[in-house]
Amino acid sequence: MEDEFHELTDRVRAELRSPQDLVAYERLLGLARKNTPAGREELARMLVAVERPLWAREIAAFILGCAGDKRAFETLVLLLNYRDPVRCATAAHALSRLGDPRTARAAAALATNPLRTAYALHPVRLLAELRAPQSVPALVATLERLLTPHNPYWRVALACVEGLGALGDRRAVPALTAATGHPRLAAAAAASLARLGVHELPGDEGRGDGGAGAAKEGRDAAKDGSGA
Structure with missing residues (x-):
């Protein structure tokens, strides 16, 4: 320390x-x-x-x-x-x-509390680090709640996306797939899905390079901070 x-x-x-x-x-x-x-x-x-x-x-x-x-x-x-x-x-x-076994429960309670979302970044990151039974359900619930247009807490959502990729639990696939539709989250969500073995998203078939274009758009938005 x-x-x-x-x-x-x-x-x-x-x-x-x-x-x-x-x-x-x-x-x-x-x-x-x-x-x-x-x-x-x-x-x-x-x-x-x-x-x-x-x-x-x-x-x-x-x-x-x-x-x-x-x-x-x-x-x-x-x-x-x-x-x-x-x-x-x-x-x-x-x-x-x-x-302390109480830590994960406390972090999950803070991360999922909609009244404390502004302070949820570090509880979210802690849950990913702890790899506790509460980690994946709490991160999925928090991410799903934040997948709304123009949500001001996109950094918390991004931490959820990255944490779920690191945890490697396929229960996160639906939420991560939904996150690929958000420019600020798209690149990280695609990377997390790839870590889970998901390399082709539903609807990508037959779209030529459209899927790649969307992924590039997401990466560019994540770099310059643009998008909803």
């Missing part, structure tokens, strides 16, 4: 607002370096202490999560659904290493 931890601590340092913050920050880093049972107990207490700044709880949860300490679970799930994408990414990294 060394690179990710350095990125986290560098970012948090920029958020410090007082000498007291700096003292607390340095203490957290000291606990992380020592990595002792007593240090982890102190970090766990920080997660539930009142009036602790968010950055302190984030660092404590990250350290504990990467160490496999399940006391970090609730805080990490809260951060996974946070409005700041960089905190979501940090939480997802720690949750992927936590080894």
Whole structure:
């Protein structure tokens, strides 16, 4: 976790607002370096202490999560659904290493919640990484819900498409096939279908190079960000 931890601590340092913050920050880093049972107990207490700044709880949860300490679970799930994408990414990294069976269920609940779609990118990516029983159904459900014209959350849909290709489960074929009709998703959907062994889409027969032209159009739209 060394690179990710350095990125986290560098970012948090920029958020410090007082000498007291700096003292607390340095203490957290000291606990992380020592990595002792007593240090982890102190970090766990920080997660539930009142009036602790968010950055302190984030660092404590990250350290504990990467160490496999399940006391970090609730805080990490809260951060996974946070409005700041960089905190979501940090939480997802720690949750992927936590080894808690509740993680996939929580990520699936966040990914499929239509009221939280704006914050669903990292839960979607986490589901693909976890390869849990909940992963494919949640990604399919999320992708199908986002296959509407001019949907503003196409990056979340794209993460679903890429994740389903990586998971290699043929239950995703209908949703991925539907995604090929969306310019911003077409190239990735075709690639994911190919990984699943689907190289010719329904209706491509007898169309000459029309299928190839559509695929090229999708690739071009994905590159320049155009299309619905």
